[in-house]
Each structure stands twice: as C-alpha cells, then as structure tokens.
Amino acid sequence: MTDAAAERPPLPRPFRLDGRVALVTGAARGLGYEMATALSAAGARVVINGRHAGRLAQAAAAITAATGRPVDTAPFDVADFAAGRDAIGAIARAQGRLDILVGNVGARDRRPLKDFTAGEIEALIATDLVGPMLLAREAAEHMAMHRHGRLITVTSIAGQVANRHDPVYTAAKAGLTGLMRALAVDYARAGITSNAIAPGMFATETNAGLVADADFSAFVDIRVPLGRWGRPHEIGAAAVFLASDEASFVNGHVLVVDGGQTVRM
Numbered sequence: 001m002t003d004a005a006a007e008r009p010p011l012p013r014p015f016r017l018d019g020r021v022a023l024v025t026g027a028a029r030g031l032g033y034e035m036a037t038a039l040s041a042a043g044a045r046v047v048i049n050g051r052h053a054g055r056l057a058q059a060a061a062a063i064t065a066a067t068g069r070p071v072d073t074a075p076f077d078v079a080d081f082a083a084g085r086d087a088i089g090a091i092a093r094a095q096g097r098l099d100i101l102v103g104n105v106g107a108r109d110r111r112p113l114k115d116f117t118a119g120e121i122e123a124l125i126a127t128d129l130v131g132p133m134l135l136a137r138e139a140a141e142h143m144a145m146h147r148h149g150r151l152i153t154v155t156s157i158a159g160q161v162a163n164r165h166d167p168v169y170t171a172a173k174a175g176l177t178g179l180m181r182a183l184a185v186d187y188a189r190a191g192i193t194s195n196a197i198a199p200g201m202f203a204t205e206t207n208a209g210l211v212a213d214a215d216f217s218a219f220v221d222i223r224v225p226l227g228r229w230g231r232p233h234e235i236g237a238a239a240v241f242l243a244s245d246e247a248s249f250v251n252g253h254v255l256v257v258d259g260g261q262t263v264r265m
Helices: 002-005 030-041 053-067 080-094 118-146 167-186 208-212 216-224 232-243
Strands: 021-024 045-048 073-076 100-103 149-154 193-201 255-256
Touching: 021 030, 021 080, 030 045, 030 053, 030 100, 030 149, 030 232, 045 053, 045 080, 053 073, 073 080, 080 118, 100 118, 100 232, 118 167, 118 193, 149 167, 149 232, 167 193, 167 208, 193 232, 208 216, 232 255
Parallel strands: 021 045, 021 100, 045 073, 100 149, 149 193, 193 255
Antiparallel strands: none
C-alpha cells in the first residue's frame, strides 16, 4: 500500500451532500431552480431565494415533489444587504449551519453604454456584483465557524467573452470572476473553497424568445460545437460537484458549462 493510499479516508458515496445546508439565490426558476433541485436530490437541505414569496413557494413545492426532500424559502432582494444578512443569520440559526452558497442572481440589460444613466449602471452593478459580494462575505462568516464551506458563484461566459451592447452585465460578471478568485485565497485556510460556474446559452424561460427565433437558433447551431442550446437540467451536476467533498481541492476555478462555445474559433 502506498503512503497516499494509506492517507485516503474511507470512500464515501460520491457526490452526496447529506447533512449540508445550501442557500441558492435566484432559484424560483431557470438555472437557479435546476441547481437547487440537483442539490436537494444529492441530499442537501436547500433554501431557495427570490424576490417574490409566492413564486418561491411554488418552486419549493415543485422541488420537494421531485426529490422528496423539504425545501425552505428566503424571499429577499440580494441588492438589499441588510435583508440578505438577516436571511443568512436566520438560516444558520434554524439549521445550525450554512455550508453552501450558490450566488445565482443576475439581472441583464442589453443596451449600449451611452444609453445608461449612472443610476441605472449602479443599480445593475448592485444586483449583479455588490449584492453577491456582501452575501458571500456574510455566508463565509458562518461557514468559518464549522471550518467548512462552499462559495459557488454563477458568472457567465459573458465574463470572458463580450457581445455587442452588453457592457454593464459583462463588466459585472467579469467582476464576479475576480471576486471568486480573491475569496478562494482569503477564505481557504478557514476550510472554505470558492469557485464559479460560467453557463453558456441555456434554453431557460428567460431565453424563450431567442429559443423560438429560428435565426438565432441557427446561430447557436453554428457557434456551439454541440450544435444546440443547453438544457436547463444540465447545469445541476456542476453545482453538486463543486459543493461536494469530491471537489475539496478545487479552489479558484471557473467551471465553464457552454457546450464548447468559448473554445471555438
């Protein structure tokens, strides 16, 4: 037996999250909903966030029906730091811990930079960058108490490659990538890893109009090596992996889930 084999802990059931508590923001629908469902199916006690309590309740009921596990809700706006701080504290008190934060909220406003007012830029940055930054800071404080945590930031391939008339969103997503890497350095010794998921083009409710557009779908066929839109459920396993013990030595990484779009010439 090698020294490395002797040091290996007993093999667990792979990618299980039993006993872990997860908060997924922006999870009433779309990719957030799919990641919350996957985390719940893997055994985590999941709390989903959004701004509308009614939609959250419906989403929680649907996830529970799909996974057989209870799902809690935490309605608040991530741009309201006081509300986010209070929600994080309430979750940690109710569950006894917080292990996983999936920061998925993202607002988008496709316009040339010249068409934005300063206030509109600040509002978008508050939702897409400042709010998630402060929420991660608050979550990390609770994670550090148990010497275990997973900060998972949902960025976008737009944080790596730019499209026309999308400057504020692109800047915010690039900022999230930088934030994730900084947190990977700052919190590592507290047992907390920080990683990101960068989705490509997924056929979510938000993109329904583009999915129905034959010309745009033809562009997807050309631009994405797999020749199709991403199916929303295909994002879930990425979140489970980064949240799991199997990713314990993955820190500061951007996991791109785009069908190969960003590597194509």
